[in-house]
Amino acid sequence: MARATGKSEAVYERLKGDIESLRLKPGAKLSEVQLGEELGASRTPVREAIRRLAAEGLVDFVPGEVARVATISLGGVRALFEIRMLLEPRAAALVATSGAADERVLAPFHELLARLDEFEESFRLLDAAGQTRGYQNFYVLAERYDQAVIAACRNPYLARTIRDLRSQTVRLRHLSHSGPRRMLTSLEEHRAMLKAIAHGDAQAAESASRHHLAQTLQALIDSLASGESAAPGVEIQLDITR
Incomplete structure (x- = not known):
């Protein structure tokens, strides 16, 4: 997967840091609209960041459904x-x-x-x-x-x-x-x-x-x-x- 730049990269790094540090708890919903408002970004870079995190196993992402932070078992x-x-x-x-x-x-x-x-x-x-x-x-x-x-x-x-x-x-x-x-x-x-x-x-x-x-x-x-x-x-x- 090609690495994003600019706003997408900033959103990705922020979300990844929040997930790794457990500021975003396992199972937490990741609303593109809400995250966009919090991070000052449009839905596109947020969606790209979530997809990258899903590829890394940090997000459970099902197209058409709300993404969630991957649970820990x-x-x-x-x-x-x-x-x-x-x-x-x-x-x-x-x-x-x-x-x-x-x-x-x-x-x-x-x-x-x-x-x-x-x-x-x-x-x-x-x-x-x-x-x-x-x-x-x-x-x-x-x-x-x-x-x-x-x-x-x-x-x-x-x-x-x-x-x-x-x-x-x-x-x-x-x-x-x-x-x-x-x-x-x-x-x-x-x-x-x-x-x-x-x-x-x-x-x-x-x-x-x-x-x-x-x-x-x-x-x-x-x-x-x-x-x-x-x-x-x-x-x-x-x-x-x-």
């Missing part, structure tokens, strides 16, 4: 993580191997490791309200790690496939880090991945990545099953066959 989460666990540990291992041969590959990971340490030090000094506001800063660091792996992965097909899953992954991040305890645990998991890559240890990088994904999946399952997610109204579909 336990079965869908499991399916996504099955793929992620095949792809991302392998990518981390390849990046570590590349870094062992070329130290320039490792520079972004050393920098991220230092920033992670700085963030944790400041985060632990905050009160509860401050820590809640501070989650976003960790999300930024976690996203930078993911993007650094994609950029440094020298298998273009693997990198592209991981990149194509990012929208779904980013949206779920706000559920898996629904409390300070899980966020600090995730921070330690990211530190382990970063250290393994920075040391050029492919086996450790792959293992740390797989462990992080397994822990994240369990946090998501617990959040959805308990109904205590960060997104009221998230649809729960228990998949008893898996």
